Amino acid sequence: MESKQNKIVRKKFFNNISKGFVGFLLFNSFPFKIFGKDFLKNKEVEVKINPNAVVRKKNGKKNV
Amino acid sequence: MSEVKESLKNNLVPEKVEPTYWKSFKELHNSNEFIEASHHEFKDGVTDEFELSKLSHLSRRKFLALLGASAALAGAGCADYRDKGEIIPYTKKPEEIIPGKANYYASFSNCCKCRCGILIKTREGRPVKVDGNPDNPVSQGKICAKCQASILGLYDPERLTSPLKKARNGNFEKISWKYVDSEIRNALLKSNGKGIAIIAHTINSPTALSVLEDFRKKYPNTRIYSYELFSEEIKNSAWKKCYGDSQFPLISWDKAKVILSLESDFLGSEGNHIENARLFSNGRDVNNTNKFNRLYVVEGNMSLTGMNADYRLRLRPDAQFEFVMSLLNEVGRKINVDVAGNYKLSSFAKKYSLSLKTLKYIIDDLMKNRGAAIVYAGNSLSEKTHIAVNYLNEILGNKNLYRNETVSLHPYSTKDEWSELVSSMNSGRVGAVIHFDSNPVFHLPSDSGYKHALQKVDTVITLTELESETSLLGNYTLPVNHSFESWGDAKTRTGFYSMQQPVISPLHDSRQKEAALLCWIEKDDFEYKENLYHEYLVKNWQENIYTGLKAGLPFKQFWLGALHDGVVIFNENIPSTAGFNNSALADLNSTADVSGFAVVLKESYSIGDGRFANNGWLQELPHPVSKVTWDNYAAVSQATAKELGIDTNDYIEITIEKRKLKIPVLVQPGSADKTITIESGYGRTKSGTIGTGVGFNTNVLLTSAYGLSHWLFSSAQVKKAGGSYEIVTTQEHQSFDIELLKDAAQKRGIIREGTVNEFLKNPHFLHENSEHKLDTFYPEFPYKDVKWGMAIDLNKCLGCGECVVACTAENNVPVVGKEQVKRGREMQWIRIDRYYSGSVEEPSVSTQPMLCQHCDHAPCENVCPVAATTHSPDGLNQMVYNRCVGTRYCSNNCPYKVRRFNFFNFRDNFNDGYQLDNIFSLVYNPEVTVRSRGVMEKCTFCVQRIMEAREIATREKRKLRGYDVKTACQEACPTNAIVFGDSNDKEAELSKYRNHNLGYHVLEELNVRPNVTYIAKLRNTHTEEV
Incomplete structure (x- = not known):
């Protein structure tokens, strides 16, 4: 039979590791933003070539 | 400055010998300030004083603690806070795209009314560089600095991203196009009893004209007004x-x-x-x-x-x-x-x-x-x-x-038409005004009353890429496509049409301005589609233009060919000039009006009439004559400055009738007395972060009731206004510091000139007294294959600066801002040195593009402690950015002073990270490294283009030829003054220049063996003396 103390230790261990994991997830995404400029200003930009554009080969002409 | 003022005031001849060539008055008068400044390799402020308020409020201790705590977690997460997501290859690759290979599209630019033909280079779907279209009969492969810089306009972070409507509190709020279309249609229908005015710049598109005609059919009271701030x-x-x-x-x-x-x-x-x-x-x-x-x-x-x-x-x-x-x-x-x-x-x-x-x-x-x-x-x-x-x-x-090849599809509006429009607006007879990508509030004279009258119009719509002075006064500000996102056609000359095609889908929620008008012609239930104008354009060409051309091809084939070439060339009769009408001579009986000061307004070389004010490349491009950046000024002569008791940077007040302007002065050699010349386009109040507040608005001097012309005023009063304003120029940067060599440009043979007569008499005059080839203890390196070299013909070089902007665009050169330019930290890899010679009143001018000379015995290579600058087997002086630790010894040793040091990561230093914006980053050429702080950079002879040509040659199993590569500056130069190629190829054009009688190297006596040959300038004078 496991002692009560061991159970408490185990419970604390899993509690702490869960908190650490949550902290890790938060820290990965959150902290740097409060210190620096907001470089991640995401403007919704989609770079898409126009499907109707007609491409042209650049001739290898003389460079003079 | 005080020494110069003193000598100007007392008309003293300076004690020291005046130099034959001089770049500025400070150099001419050997001012102590200039001598002191030239002793220092780098200007004051190398270790800038940090502004504490701009630093983060984190102590070093806290930072280290946090760093320690987070190191493991960050390491475990392996997450870069700049991580923008994953990059995956195409799951469905578009047919013509090969990752890593560029595609080129022919189009034309909307920068000005010339509609120059361009070739847009795109990488993986995004435009990265613009050059001229060689098939265009007018530009023949060359474009101006504004066209070169237009790529930056596409990725301007301050472009409007969605339609805006003015709310009751005066602020603009976002609105969807659906509501905009519906509201505007209702407004236009309601105002049909009243007039509708469309204000545009030059209209030279047949199809756009057709759209305007269709709009007029729907709304018969529509009138079209067209103008340019500077025109013929x-x-x-x-x-x-x-x-x-x-x-x-x-x-x-x-x-x-x-x-x-x-x-x-x-x-x-x-x-x-x-x-x-x-x-x-x-x-x-x-x-x-x-x-x-x-x-x-x-x-x-x-x-x-x-x-x-x-x-x-x-x-x-x-x-x-x-x-x-x-x-x-x-x-x-x-x-x-x-x-x-x-x-x-x-x-x-x-x-x-x-x-x-x-x-x-x-x-x-x-x-x-x-x-x-x-x-x-x-x-x-x-x-x-x-x-x-x-x-x-x-x-x-x-x-x-x-x-007689010029074609005009729509005339500019006359003075009477404008005053009639303003009067109609004031009396409420105009129900709606549509600004068709124009900015008349900034451009038109204030006494025309346009700005005031606009506020009396019920519906004011502005179609524009960026917010402007005009859009501020309107109800709707609607974003339009950039020219690289637009379809179009143009007819500027007889004998051909220019074709425009988009190379990228619109980056924002914008529309082509013609498509917006087409939408408002339709009924309320009409649904806009992105190819609306494309279909209209194709239909117009098929029904109205193609039939007249008698192309002999099916339309689809003709159309694709037209888009491919960017031009449609056909036979068209050129009218001959009629006989002279002698009745015009009656105007010559009037007398000349000359009194007071003459004031003339000119179009800015770099930002035009102000529409490019928000373009950092153009603002930082040194003025071709004065080398001023980031400002305009009033150019006056030395005698006039003395008379008014002013010097460069002092303010003057110009009064023409009741119109006044306060502007700083630049004493300009060669300026006529009692003449003030000012460039327009500056002084924008609403132009984005870069353009707003830069320079002084000269349009306040314009008047609708002009005398001589719109831009020339006589009888102006000018007086010293008190106070000063610092104008920043690059003309004294990189100057020699040895007092004994004050006419260094001549004694050291930097500028060598002659006359045509002298050359015809004695073709070897330039090298008659030159030393023989100097010996060296360095072993000669056998350049077996290609050895890259360049020749610059100073007879053809105008000093325009197109090469500077092209190089900036090609090589990801950062904009540094006025403050840093003041400290000599402009980052442009090529500069145009401008020397005056002769008297201050009537100087002769010599220009010389200066770039890395790629010396065979480069003095910069020996002194680098970490071997970050090396020499390649094909003759290039290379720069290895990731080895560089920033000692700056190489720049110290460079006699040409062509090396540029990144004192800051200019991307986040300039204007609080303006250049770090996600969209701005799209402008970077992916083939060139983007340098960071602490790294030296310089011209690389476009090594990325050399490598691309080498790849192609390897794939085609042939040798690389000198003429396979064109550097960016060479491609941009409108006069073909720059020649680049293989020095080892005796048949190449380059060899003719390198072995020409007029060819010389700058600072040849240093024996660094530069690979850039300059062809001495010949002045076509009547005598043999220069």
Whole structure:
């Protein structure tokens, strides 16, 4: 039979590791933003070539 | 500065010998400040004082603690806070895209009314570089600096991203296009009883004109108004009086043996200056010196054209009429033609202190070259001056140099039409105004009342890329596509159409402006689609244009071919010039008006009429004459400055009738006395982060009731206004510091010149007293294959700066801002050094592009402690950015001072990270490293283009040839002054220049063996003396 103390230790261990994991997830995404400029200003930009554009080969002409 | 003022005040001859070549007044007068500054390799402020408020409020201790705590977690997460997501290859690759290979698309640019043909280079679907379309008959592969920089406009972070509507509190709020269309349709229908005005710039698209016609059919009370801040309006009206045709012809500059330019900057900013430069430079071929043309320039302020003159006279612009009449009288006497007035050239020369000898040369040359000479008046001159010039050309028989190829699809609005519009707006008879990508509130004269009248119109719609002074006063501000996102066509000349195609889908929620109008013609339930204008364009071409061309091909094939080439060339009759209408000569009986100060407004070389004010590359491009960046100024002569008791940076107040302007002064050598010249386009109040508040708005001086012309004013009052403003120029950067070598440019042979006569008499004159090849203890390296070299023909180089912008665009050179330019930290890899020689009043100007010389025995390579700069087997001086630790010893050792050091990560330093924006980052050329702080950079001879050519040669199993590579600067140069290629190839064009009698190396005596050869400038003077 496991002692009560061991159970408490185990419970604390899993509690702490869960908190650490949550902290890790938060820290990965959150902290740097409060210190620096907001470089991640995401403007919704989609770079898409126009499907109707007609491409042209650049001739290898003389460079003079 | 005080020493210069003192010497100006006392008219003292400086104790030390004046240099033969000088770049500025400080250098000319050997001011202590200049000498002190030149002793230091880098200017003050190398270790900048940090502004504490801008630093993060984190102590070092806290930071280290956090760093320690987070290190493991960050390491475990492996997450870069800049991580923008995953990159995956195409799951469905578009057919023509090969990752890593560029695609090119032909189109034209909307930068100005010239509609120059361009080739847009795209990488993985995004445009990265613009160059000229070689198939375009006008530009022939060359474009101006504004076109080159237009790529930055596409990725401007401050472009409007969605439609905006003005709320009741005066702020603009986002609104969807669906509601915009519905509201505007209702507003237009309601205002149909009243008028609708569409205000546009030059309309030279047949299809856009068709859209406007369809709009007018739907809303019959619509009127279209067209304008440009700078145009040939007065020249055209004079031409119409003389010859009956409303379009002034083009000039065959290549056929002109003698050119007399009167207040005209035809090489710098007037007309299609790229075409003008190309044609003019055909008469500046050192391999054909017998056919050198001769350029006389008579102007009020030093211009780019004036810098390249063989003879230059300074004359206030409002005296040009009297000058032309004096010439007319003189020529008339010689050829027995009656001319109005009793003007005498000798009296005129005495009155305005002009060289009679030079004036006699002008007359002699015009008489000897009748039929092959041209007298050309600038756009800012009065109508009667243009009539006089037309008559002078007529009696000299110069008509065969005219080319009647200009086409105008829609005339500019007249003064009466504008005043009628304003009056209608004021009286409530205009229900809606649509600004068709125009900014009349900034451009139109304030006394026209347009700005005030606009506020009385119910519905004001502004279609624009960026917010502007006009959009602020409107109800709706609607984003339009950039020209690289647009379809279009243009007809600017006889014989061809230009075609425009988009190379990228619109980055924002914008529309093509023509498509917006098409949408408002339709009913309420009409659903907009992105290819709306494309379909309209194709339909217009198929029904109206294609049938007339008789192409002999099915339409689809014809259309794809037209888009592929970017032009549709066809036979079209060119009308001949009619006979001269003598009734126009009645205007020549009026007298000349010359009093007070003359003030002339010119179009800015870099930002045009202000529409490019938010373009950092163009703001930082040094002015071709004064090398000023980030500002405009009032150019005055030294004598005028002395009279007013002012110096460079002092404010003056200009008053023309009741209109006033306070602006700082730059004392400009070669400027005429009592003449103030100012460039327009600056002083924007709403233009984005870069353009707002830069410079001074000269449009306050404009008036609708002009006298001489829109841009030329006589009888102005000018006085010192008190206070000063720092104008930043690059002209003293990289100057020699040895007092004994104050005319270093001549003694050290940096600038070498001669005359055509001298060269014809003795082709070896340049090297007669030169030393023989110097010995070296370095072993010679056998460059077996290609050895890259460059030649720059100073006869063709105009000093325009197109190469500077092209290099900036190609090589991801950062913008640093005015403050850093002041400290000599401009980052441009190529600079145009400008030297004056001769007197301050009538200087001669020499320009010289200076870039890394890729020396065989480069002094920078030996001193790098970490071998970050090395030499390649094909002759390039290489830069390894990730080895560089920033000692700056290489720059210290470089005699040409062409190395640029990244004192900051300029991307986050300039304007609080403006260049770090996600969209801005799209402008970077992926083939070139983006350098960070602490790293030295310099011209690489476009090594990325060399590598690309090498790859192609390897794939094709052949040797790399010198002519396979064109550097960015070479490609951009409108006069083909830059030649690049293989020095080892004796058949190549480059070898002809490297072995030319006029070829020399700068600072050859240092024995660093530079690989850039300069061809000495020849002035086509009557004597052998320079």
